[in-house]
Amino acid sequence: MRFDVLTLFPEMIETYCSFSILKRARDADLINVNTLNPRDFSLDKHKKVDDTPYGGGSGMVLAPQPFVDAWEAVGKCENSITVMLTPQGEPLNEKIVRELAGFDQIVMLCGHYEGFDERIRQIIKPREISVGDFVLTGGELPALCLMDAVSRKVEGTINSAHDDSHANGMLEYPHYTKPREYRGLLVPDVLLSGNHKEIEQYRREQSLIRTRERRPDLLG
Ligand SMILES: C[S@@+](CC[C@H](N)C(=O)[O-])C[C@H]1O[C@@H](n2cnc3c(N)ncnc32)[C@H](O)[C@@H]1O
Structure with missing residues (x-):
């Protein structure tokens, strides 16, 4: 490009x-x-x-x-x-x-x-x-x-954008990194579970909740 x-x-x-x-x-x-x-x-x-x-x-x-x-x-x-x-x-x-x-x-x-x-x-x-x-x-x-x-749409520029906000008409789910606890705020257990299916489901739900709350217009 x-x-x-x-x-x-x-x-x-x-x-x-x-x-x-x-x-x-x-x-x-x-x-x-x-x-x-x-x-x-x-x-x-x-x-x-x-x-x-x-x-x-x-x-x-x-x-x-x-x-x-x-x-x-x-x-x-x-x-x-x-x-x-x-x-x-x-x-x-x-x-x-x-x-x-x-x-x-x-x-x-x-x-x-x-x-x-x-x-x-x-x-x-x-x-x-x-x-x-x-x-x-x-x-x-x-x-x-x-x-x-x-x-970002040019192949090879970034690793993965398919979950990004707007890529599939929704806002992205929340992200967490280390530490596990910060000022009393905890990372959701499911993200530490190692269960990929559950993690995927949690993220799909969070993405939907976020979109509904912040940008209901995107859901049509
Ligand atoms: C001060 S603006 C000119 C605005 C113009 N007098 C008008 O009211 O339409 C100067 C330049 O900034 C750029 N610009 C300003 N706001 C923009 C926007 N919201 N989106 C894209 N370009 C913008 C445009 O290239 C524009 O020619």
Whole structure:
């Protein structure tokens, strides 16, 4: 899986992808992360990437030329998709993550300031995705959320995700590790029993209880 991230702040992407599971996945060539800075494509003599909004108002709007040129410079494979991170997009969820994991390449457009000049949308025609009904200062955190979640679907990146919350439409059961007792709180006996069938049943029940309590909407 290849990720190409168009961002004015490539260090934010690079830093996150240099740790933990994403770093391991990169080192093992399971994922490939590239960044492009639209500023490097700006034809403005001061390398400007934004300007004041037509019609007035506060904030700066990302100009079309640097973003469209940067996007056109990305080498795209046949099975590629472009995603624009925007609070106006479809809310990201497990279904969308799975769909995106079916591509070989995801090109991501990260906005900043007031967001994108509308013509960037009209020319690139990206799939627009939001990470929730709130507004962040930039698209880098949303792009990282997407990249991280999709990377987990790439075979070999993690050992097992089939019990994870949302993988099968439910929330995951509670986890415990050593010590057996902590501040008077005990690990449930069944988890110490060594009886795999009972453990599996306990976990299934806990998963159902949790989902019913916290996210009844998932049960339909
Ligand atoms: C301050 S926001 C711009 C918001 C824009 N003025 C609006 O109201 O739709 C700057 C950038 O952050 C990113 N962003 C902010 N909130 C986001 C969200 N909930 N999901 C995805 N991207 C988001 C987008 O890339 C956006 O272009």
